[in-house]
Amino acid sequence: MKLSALLNFEQIVIQCHDNPDADAIASGFGVFCYLKAHGKEARLIYGGSPIGKSNLKRMVERLEIPIEYIEELKEKPPLLLTVDCQPGERNVKPFPAEQFAAIDHHTLRRDGLSGLWEQEVRDNYGACATIVWDMLRDEGFDVSKDPVLATALYYGLFMDTCKLQEIYHLTDRAMRDALELQCIDSALNEFKMYNLSTEELRIVGQALAGCDYREPCRYAVAEVEPCDPNLLGLISDQMIEADMVDCCIAYCMLPGGAKLSIRSCTAETRASDLAAYLCGGGGHERKAGGFLPIEILKYHAIDPRELGSSVHRFLTARMEDYFAEQDIIRAESCRIDLSADPLYRKKPVPVGYIRAADVYPPHTKLKVRMLEGDRLETVSNDLYLMVGVRQEVYVNDKARLLANNSLSDAPLPLAAKELRAVEDAVSAVNEEHRPLAGHIFACTPKGAQVRARLLTRRTKVFQLGREEYMLGEPGDYLVARENNLSDIYIIRGDVFALTYEPEKGEGYGADL
Numbered sequence: 001m002k003l004s005a006l007l008n009f010e011q012i013v014i015q016c017h018d019n020p021d022a023d024a025i026a027s028g029f030g031v032f033c034y035l036k037a038h039g040k041e042a043r044l045i046y047g048g049s050p051i052g053k054s055n056l057k058r059m060v061e062r063l064e065i066p067i068e069y070i071e072e073l074k075e076k077p078p079l080l081l082t083v084d085c086q087p088g089e090r091n092v093k094p095f096p097a098e099q100f101a102a103i104d105h106h107t108l109r110r111d112g113l114s115g116l117w118e119q120e121v122r123d124n125y126g127a128c129a130t131i132v133w134d135m136l137r138d139e140g141f142d143v144s145k146d147p148v149l150a151t152a153l154y155y156g157l158f159m160d161t162c163k164l165q166e167i168y169h170l171t172d173r174a175m176r177d178a179l180e181l182q183c184i185d186s187a188l189n190e191f192k193m194y195n196l197s198t199e200e201l202r203i204v205g206q207a208l209a210g211c212d213y214r215e216p217c218r219y220a221v222a223e224v225e226p227c228d229p230n231l232l233g234l235i236s237d238q239m240i241e242a243d244m245v246d247c248c249i250a251y252c253m254l255p256g257g258a259k260l261s262i263r264s265c266t267a268e269t270r271a272s273d274l275a276a277y278l279c280g281g282g283g284h285e286r287k288a289g290g291f292l293p294i295e296i297l298k299y300h301a302i303d304p305r306e307l308g309s310s311v312h313r314f315l316t317a318r319m320e321d322y323f324a325e326q327d328i329i330r331a332e333s334c335r336i337d338l339s340a341d342p343l344y345r346k347k348p349v350p351v352g353y354i355r356a357a358d359v360y361p362p363h364t365k366l367k368v369r370m371l372e373g374d375r376l377e378t379v380s381n382d383l384y385l386m387v388g389v390r391q392e393v394y395v396n397d398k399a400r401l402l403a404n405n406s407l408s409d410a411p412l413p414l415a416a417k418e419l420r421a422v423e424d425a426v427s428a429v430n431e432e433h434r435p436l437a438g439h440i441f442a443c444t445p446k447g448a449q450v451r452a453r454l455l456t457r458r459t460k461v462f463q464l465g466r467e468e469y470m471l472g473e474p475g476d477y478l479v480a481r482e483n484n485l486s487d488i489y490i491i492r493g494d495v496f497a498l499t500y501e502p503e504k505g506e507g508y509g510a511d512l
Contacts, residue, residue, distance in 0.1 A: 001101070001120040003034050003135045006081070011041045013077040016067070017085035017092050018048025019229040019259075022059060022191075023127045024084035026156030027103065029065045030132035031083060033149050034141055043077075045070050047093025049254065052228035054197040059155065062187050063148050073097075079117065084128040087116070090280070090291045103131055107272070107282060107369070108424050124367055124427045126172040129156030133175045143179065150182040155191055162237075170430050196234075203227050207235050207250065214316065217323045218266075220245045223312050224252040232261035233287075240265050247274060249315055251292075258292040258311050267467055268328060268460065270373070277322055278315065285374070285468075327457055329478075329488065331464040336488055338451040338480045344500040346404075346445040352387030352412035352422075353401060353443050354436060356380075365429040370394045372470035372490045376429070385426060387440055389498045391418045393425040405443040412442040449482035449503060452496065461490055 006012055014031050016024035028044045035042040044067045051057055051069070060067055073095040080087075080097030086108075087100045099117040105125040122131050133153050136143055143150050157175060161167045167176065196204065203225050211222035220239050224232060232250045239248040240263040247264040260279055264271040264286055271288035275281035281290015297311065329336055356379045360366065364379040371392045377383055384396045391414070401407070414422065423436050455476050460469040464487075472478060472490035479496075480488045491499075 001103070001118040001135075003031065003139050003141075005118060006031075006035060006079070006101075007038055007040060009040070009079045011077050011079075012043075013073065013080045013095070013097065014042060014044045015080055015082045015085075015092070015095060016044070016046040017082070017089070018046060019091070020046045020048075020051065020056070020067070020084070021230050021233075022056060022159040023129050023156035025056065025059060025065060025067060026152040027083040027128040027132045028067065029063075029152050030129065030136060030143075030149060031081065031103070032066070033146065034136060034139065037141070043068060045073070045095075047071065047095070048091070048229075053230045054200065055191045055194045056228075056230065058194045059152070059191050062190065063152050065152065083132070086119075086121070090293075091289075103135070104128060105131055107284075121424065122427070122433065124429055124433075125169050126167050127157040127160040129153040129160070130169070130172045130175050133179075134171050144182045147182055147184050150179045151184045151187050154179040154183050155188060158188075168430055171432070200227065200231055203231065204235055204238070208238060211239060211248075212312070212316065213244065214319070217319065218244060218246040219319055219323075220248040221312060221315050221319065222248070222250045224250055226252055226254065229254070229259045229261075232259060233289075236261040236263045236287075239263065247271065249278070249319070251311065251315065253311070254291075256291075257294045257297065260290045260292065260315075262288045262290070264288075267462075267469070270469075270471075273471060274322065278318055325458055327459045328462070328469075329459065330462045331466075331486070331488065332462075335486070336478070336480075338453055338478070338485055338488070341451045341453045343482065343503040344450050344452050345503045346448050346450070347499055347501055348444050348447065349389055349499055350412070350442050350444050351389065351405075352414075352440045353396070353405070353407065354385040354387065354439050354441075356383040356385055359434050359436060359439050360428060360431070364431055367427050367429055368393055368395055369425040370470070371492045371495065372472065372476075373468060375466075375468055387412060387422055388495060390495060391421040391425075392492075392495060393422060401443075403446075404448045405445055407443045408441060410442050411438070412440045414440065445499075450479050450500065451482060451485065452491075452500070453478045454493075455490075459490065461488055463487070463489060 014028045016028050032042050032044045076096045078098045081101045083103050085092045086102045086104050101118040103120045105122055105128045107123045108121045125131055207222045207224040211220045213220045235250040236248055246266040247269050250261045251258050262271045262275050270285045272283045275283055275288035275290045279290035279292045283289055360379045362379055366377045368375045377395055382398050384401050386394050386396050427433050455472045455478055456474050459472040462469050470490040475493040477491045477496045479491050
């Protein structure tokens, strides 16, 4: 997506997520400045509730950012562009528009972006502000000549990367280096000093002092007084630093439900998975969040007059269920015997393969978003990426690829939308994204045999030498190749049904 493409619209509304943080405000402001410089009519808005956090109020006032809090959008604009969020998320008020677009650095929502006019989603960036800065740079828009905008974008990166401590991508570093001497120092220092008001400091202290810690699962839950939701992140960041806490939730009641901020520092629990389980939320491996609508709370017989204590009991019960209802399999120490489970053969359904070294230089760190969980890989001549029947991507090595597939030099036929899905699933951790068109070739499975067990519980599989787990839910399959039963992995249920069939004479698979 190019910012110049927005110039085809005379009126554009830029929307931040509800309760916008510094990154959302800065990102929206960057796009707003670009449109205004080209004579376009633009508005910068958000829903939710008015900004209340001290540093954000000061940021808006000092930099004169024209962001508007609105409860309804009376006229349907030709284009509504969300920044630092995506349409359809629970923290994005559903304002009407003729068409929608998104700029974001969070994980791509496959269920919410099908109708977008355009999108620019780079979830390997530390901040959405960096994406906007890079897009401005591509258009020849020199941010360094505008100290106000430079300050806003720099502060957005500063806050979203834990004060620049979690800055990894080369473009994040490039923006930091390009703007740090162009900022208004007095404004930045002011924002840092205004990070907590006296009242917010009291709220933080009270929440931390009253947090509920539970053994043996090593999690903590803290109820927070009604406050700006951005304060929840600060509280959960403090909680997760305690040596006995592996994951935590800070929550507060807002109109319509409970806002959650979730953190994890253990390999056994991704914060994004926990958020999805608790409230349908999402985020990153270590930081996530979500919202529990009042309707869900009422469904679970929670009395609206006693929301505080009831929500706390609800969340702790859900946390106990989360840990009790899962199995963790570690290849190094836990042997699972699938030798007596049903035998299946892979169908000769054409799939795709990509030689990673044809796209990225050797030693590049890649993030591969598999259906069963994200995976970090290092590019080598032995690394191949497989493209499945639903454009899902997973990893393979050369020996296994050749042993189990008949390769061709013919391109795998993919529609534009399907190609985009594949490209969205692969990105470099600290380099620019590279297109995969022309690198995806067809291959046909030779009919490898596997043993498979239908899962009835949430299952996390740590394969040999891996630090991240593959996640399986009830209805998915625990699988091992017949010629190597120690190599256990997860295949999602719908994909398994499309790609495997019962081996003749086994008599299994009637459920497929």
